[in-house]
Amino acid sequence: xxxxxxxVSISLDGFIAGPGQSRENPLGIGGMRLHQWHFRAGEPGYExxxxxxxxxxxxxxxxxxxxxxxxxIRGEWDLEWRGWWGPEPPYHAxxxxxxxxxxxxxxxxxxTTFHFVTEGFDAALAxxxxxxxEREVAIAGGASTIRQALRAGAIxxxxxxxxxxxxxxxxxxxxxxxxxxxxxVEVTHTRHATHVRYRVGGQPDGxxx
Numbered sequence: 556x557x558x559x560x561x562x563v564s565i566s567l568d569g570f571i572a573g574p575g576q577s578r579e580n581p582l583g584i585g586g587m588r589l590h591q592w593h594f595r596a597g598e599p600g601y602e603x604x605x606x607x608x609x610x611x612x613x614x615x616x617x618x619x620x621x622x623x624x625x626x627x628i629r630g631e632w633d634l635e636w637r638g639w640w641g642p643e644p645p646y647h648a649x650x651x652x653x654x655x656x657x658x659x660x661x662x663x664x665x666x667t668t669f670h671f672v673t674e675g676f677d678a679a680l681a682x683x684x685x686x687x688x689e690r691e692v693a694i695a696g697g698a699s700t701i702r703q704a705l706r707a708g709a710i711x712x713x714x715x716x717x718x719x720x721x722x723x724x725x726x727x728x729x730x731x732x733x734x735x736x737x738x739x740v741e742v743t744h745t746r747h748a749t750h751v752r753y754r755v756g757g758q759p760d761g762x763x764x
Contacts, residue, residue: 570725616690621700698726
């Protein structure tokens with residue numbers, strides 16, 4: 556079966572985005588602080604954890620994401636909206652977006668095509684696995700989609716980039732998630748984040764790097 560992963564930055568108090576997400580503030584109030592470990596890598600005082608950054612940015616065979624991660628649009632689609640990432644998103648692979656509102660696929664530069672799935676998480680994951688073939692599938696976020704994946708037992712490997720930040724409120728990924736077992740298999744850190752890779756639910760270890 557296709558190996559399925561999630562890699563996400565998280566605060567010390569368990570939030571992957573702050574409150575008040577919007578088009579102007581897509582990660583919520585304070586949410587950008589979780590990502591300084593890689594956004595500011597190379598700046599004075601911001602040494603990079605190269606292995607963690609490379610794993611985060613490594614291309615996968617396909618992705619699953621929630622509608623809120625694709626964009627802040629609610630209800631019927633604003634067809635001019637094509638995601639946060641400009642004409643060439645970083646995925647370079649098929650991306651399956653969970654939504655209640657049908658939309659034709661959106662082809663972008665660099666090989667990314669967004670497919671909009673109205674039949675729920677299981678259908679999106681099945682399509683992503685078929686598209687990926689033997690390559691890895693990544694659950695790209697946001698919080699609701701990762702929660703659904705964890706509840707379904709669909710994630711084989713979870714990597715958390717734990718930033719030394721308290722957000723106080725926002726979006727969590729573990730609410731209502733059963734404990735199937737999280738075995739730490741690798742821990743690395745800099746002053747800006749601690750990176751923990753977990754094997755989930757006794758699954759075999761998968762590809763890294």
